[in-house]
């Protein structure tokens with residue numbers, strides 16, 4: 252009898268304790284998923300330079316991560332801002348770029364996406380660059396052998412199609428995380444929302460990527476033409492997400508892999 256009462260009381264206490272413990276953790280992480288991130292509010296967006304400033308030497312970062320850029324040399328909003336693909340763009344002079352002081356980009360073997368609107372009739376220069384001047388340690392996204400591609404210093408990977416016809420083109424590169432990622436297996440290039448066909452260069456495309464963290468990220472160095480809506484994510488966007496960037500449908504929810 253006493254023993255039964257003890258079991259009943261103990262059961263009630265345990266049930267009560269478990270119940271109160273449960274009620275004390277009402278914040279369900281999955282509840283926040285109703286407010287789905289978009290390509291513009293994705294927490295993986297670590298740099299977003301829209302180039303909308305009307306004056307001065309600053310290219311503000313709209314990602315919320317505080318990676319504002321500085322227009323180098325003779326570049327200034329008053330003289331170099333022109334109508335762009337999305338609002339205003341910067342007209343680069345083939346020499347100076349935008350430097351993001353203190354920001355080392357997405358480094359190591361991390362996944363990433365760099366995406367840019369570009370308009371030029373001249374081959375040459377960088378779109379986005381950061382890293383360290385050693386084999387496999389650079390991340391140079393820009394013109395490689397006359398086409399848009401990726402060159403990590405040693406090895407290279409570039410698309411067959413031209414992008415210097417004086418029209419706006421959207422170009423992007425994604426890297427899947429791996430140990431280490433290499434150009435052939437983990438990198439994709441995109442032109443105008445589609446996966447770009449790669450120029451076959453043989454074994455050099457197996458070059459590994461392990462990006463260094465010494466150089467500040469720069470945009471548009473030695474590039475002559477217009478750049479707009481430059482984005483850097485620390486994840487590999489999906490094919491559909493790259494297409495959405497091309498269509499300027501960036502308020503759509505992100506596709507999580």
Ligand SMILES: [Ca+2]
Nearest residue numbers: 301337338339
């Ligand atoms: Ca813009």
